[in-house]
Amino acid sequence: MELHILTPVVVECIANILGDTSEGLTGSEIHKCLLQSGIEDVDPTNTKRFRLYNAFAKACNESKCSNCVFTFISVALAPERFVSEKERFESLRDKINQQLAFCGYKYNEDGKFSKTPKASRITDVEIKAKNLKVEVEKRKAHSEILNYCKAELLQNNYFHAVFEANKGLFQRIRDLSGSKEDGNKLIEQVFSSNPVLIINRFISKSEKDEHSGFANLLKGLCGMFRNPEAHEPKVLWDIEEQDALEILGIISYCHRRLDNAQRIRLI
CATH class of the missing domain: 1.20.120 (Four Helix Bundle (Hemerythrin (Met), subunit A))
Known part of the structure; x- marks a missing residue:
C-alpha cells in the first residue's frame, strides 16, 4: 500500500474544515465516519475540530503516515452522501483540495484521489482548487x-x-x-x-x-x-x-x- 504523507499543519487545517460549525460534519457524522474509517474517537467530548485533529494525530503517529486522513476524507465526502447537497460537497472539496495541494494531492469529484504538482504559494492553490472556471460552470454560464x-x-x-x-x-x-x-x-x-x-x-x-x-x-x-x-x-x-x-x-x-x-x- 502506498504511504501518503501530509504535514501536521495540513492535517490540522483539514480537521478545521471538516469540523467547521456551519458547513462541516455534525458530531454524529464525525463519530460514524471515524468508525467507518477505522480511526479511534479518542476525544469525543471535545469541540468537533479538536476532536477530529486529535483522532487524526493519534492514528497518524501510530501508522507513521497519513493514510488514515485520506480514508476519512473519502468516507466523509463520499459523493453518494451529497446527492441533494452538491454545492456543499463542492465547497468542502475545494477547501480540502486547497490544503492537499500543498502536499501534492487532489480529491476528485468521483471520490478518488490523484497526485498533482505540489503548491508552494497560496496563489498556486487558488489556481488549482478555487478555479473560477468551475464556479462559472456551476452557474451554467453561456x-x-x-x-x-x-x-x-x-x-x-x-x-x-x-x-x-x-x-x-x-x-x-x-x-x-x-x-x-x-x-x-x-x-x-x-x-x-x-x-x-x-x-x-x-x-x-x-x-x-x-x-x-x-x-x-x-x-x-x-x-x-x-x-x-x-x-x-x-x-x-x-x-x-x-x-x-x-x-x-x-x-x-x-x-x-x-x-x-x-x-x-x-x-
Missing part, C-alpha cells in the same frame, strides 16, 4: 464565455476573464451583424432605431423599449469593462471573484438574448 476566455478563467485572472468575455461578446455581435465597428459605435449601428439585429419582434412599444434597454446594457458593459484597459493600469482595476462571477453572469445573459437575435437588414 458556452460562448468559455470559448473566449478559457485560459484566463483557468488562471483565476478576474480582470482579464471579464475583459476577454466582453471582447467575445462584442465579437459575436460583429459576427451576427456583419459590422466592422467596435464599442459604442457598434452598438449604435446594430441596435439603433433602425436596427440590424433585433432580440424580439420589435413591433410594440414595450418590445422596442426592451430592445433599447438591451442596447444600453451593452453600452454599460462596454464603458465599464473595455475602455479602462486602455487608460488604467491593471493593478488599479481590481475585480474580486464575486464581482467577476456576477459580471460574467450579465455577459452570459446577453449571449442568451443573442441566441435568438434576428438580422433584419444588411449594413
Whole structure:
C-alpha cells in the first residue's frame, strides 16, 4: 500500500474544515465516519475540530503516515452522501483540495484521489482548487464565455476573464451583424432605431423599449469593462471573484438574448 504523507499543519487545517460549525460534519457524522474509517474517537467530548485533529494525530503517529486522513476524507465526502447537497460537497472539496495541494494531492469529484504538482504559494492553490472556471460552470454560464476566455478563467485572472468575455461578446455581435465597428459605435449601428439585429419582434412599444434597454446594457458593459484597459493600469482595476462571477453572469445573459437575435437588414 502506498504511504501518503501530509504535514501536521495540513492535517490540522483539514480537521478545521471538516469540523467547521456551519458547513462541516455534525458530531454524529464525525463519530460514524471515524468508525467507518477505522480511526479511534479518542476525544469525543471535545469541540468537533479538536476532536477530529486529535483522532487524526493519534492514528497518524501510530501508522507513521497519513493514510488514515485520506480514508476519512473519502468516507466523509463520499459523493453518494451529497446527492441533494452538491454545492456543499463542492465547497468542502475545494477547501480540502486547497490544503492537499500543498502536499501534492487532489480529491476528485468521483471520490478518488490523484497526485498533482505540489503548491508552494497560496496563489498556486487558488489556481488549482478555487478555479473560477468551475464556479462559472456551476452557474451554467453561456458556452460562448468559455470559448473566449478559457485560459484566463483557468488562471483565476478576474480582470482579464471579464475583459476577454466582453471582447467575445462584442465579437459575436460583429459576427451576427456583419459590422466592422467596435464599442459604442457598434452598438449604435446594430441596435439603433433602425436596427440590424433585433432580440424580439420589435413591433410594440414595450418590445422596442426592451430592445433599447438591451442596447444600453451593452453600452454599460462596454464603458465599464473595455475602455479602462486602455487608460488604467491593471493593478488599479481590481475585480474580486464575486464581482467577476456576477459580471460574467450579465455577459452570459446577453449571449442568451443573442441566441435568438434576428438580422433584419444588411449594413
